[in-house]
Amino acid sequence: MIQTAVLNTLAYEPDRCIGCGMCQDVCPHGVFLMDRHSSSTRKKIARLVRREACMECGACQLNCPTDAITVDSGVGCAAAMIRAALLGKEEPTCGVGADCGCSAEE
């Protein structure tokens, strides 16, 4: 496992989970898995099963209707962060106007 992908700020409060399953649907790395709440009930609840795979994209936090998930989301891009540091900017993001090398994925 690559260290650079292991460190992250993902936090999850299971008590707030209503079992909607959105976090499982939106996560590109299978970090959440919907599971039975307990043996006595059929209610579902999200479980953190691959916390170390979180890349801090922020999809789960944004799509959680009860704010059970928090993550300091951002772009894991050294080029953007170094450029931001050199130019004295705060938050590097992809896209518009940025002369970044990022062209991945559809």
Next chain:
Amino acid sequence: MSAKGTTPTRQTAIRPATTALSVADHWDHFLARWGVNRSGHRVDPGLYALGDPAPESPVFVTANYTLSFDALRSALTDVDAYVLVLDTKGINVWCAAGKGTFGTDEMVHRVEETGLHNIVDHRELIVPQLGAPGVAAHEVKAQTGFRVIYGPVRAADLPEFLETGQATPEMRRVRFPLSDRLILIPVELVHVALPMVLSAAAVFFVAGLQGSAAVVAAVLAGAVLFPIVLPWLPTRDFSTKGFVLGAAVALPFAASVLMGTPDRAWWMRGGEALAYLLALPPVTAYLALNFTGSTTFTSRTGVRHEIFTYAPVMAWTFGTGIFLALALTLTQVLGAI
């Protein structure tokens, strides 16, 4: 069909689109992959019709980047559907979602502007899963009445998704296979080309043709070879993986200096070999570290940690190597005088 919700009844023109890609489309993709006119590969935002859609036909949402739009429409052969193109300024879905331009506000705006409520009689939008970092599904539902259904990561899985009505766990996972890494190489190459040629020219005056070749080798190792061999390089971090690859590139140059010119003083040859071993690996390592932004799995926290850990090491080894090379050259020049 009846107008539901609070939207005005006005609707913009629905443009036709084909599922087949033309030669011109492929040429556009080629140019995009080589970074030519980077933000110019755009589709007009708005509503498009694929085939002969009816009010019950599905609505797919995508970005106004030609590669995104074309991946979607070419996957929907024989499907009658609507495609809602958001204005992401010519940026792909995932990157635009990270920035928020593929986002809740733009989706709500585009649904209302196109009068989608009056065109379809259902209230569902099929949104690519990688759009989720910018879209709050419950917000879109609250503001437009449309339920966001996250489709698979890859457009190619859409036919199966439409058939079964659900995305399998595998369809929801982002991978980074060789094919995805290879396709990034042209842009990486374009980015380093000019600095590489200029550095090679500058180094020529200090270390001759062999020095120039070494610069080219170290840069190409970082920009071309690194994406290919990424999964098979030892160690845990991008920077150290880059150092390993860079060292492998530097070794032949160092060996060639040591063995190749036996008539020169041993400390001269040793110093020059050491300069190669110090200056080249950090170049490759730096490019390797920069590749983090192109991958599909690095976190900002992790990358920040890596920058703080390795950037000073890169600067010091590189600086020492260059200093050593210059000192040796100077000694040689002075000695000749």
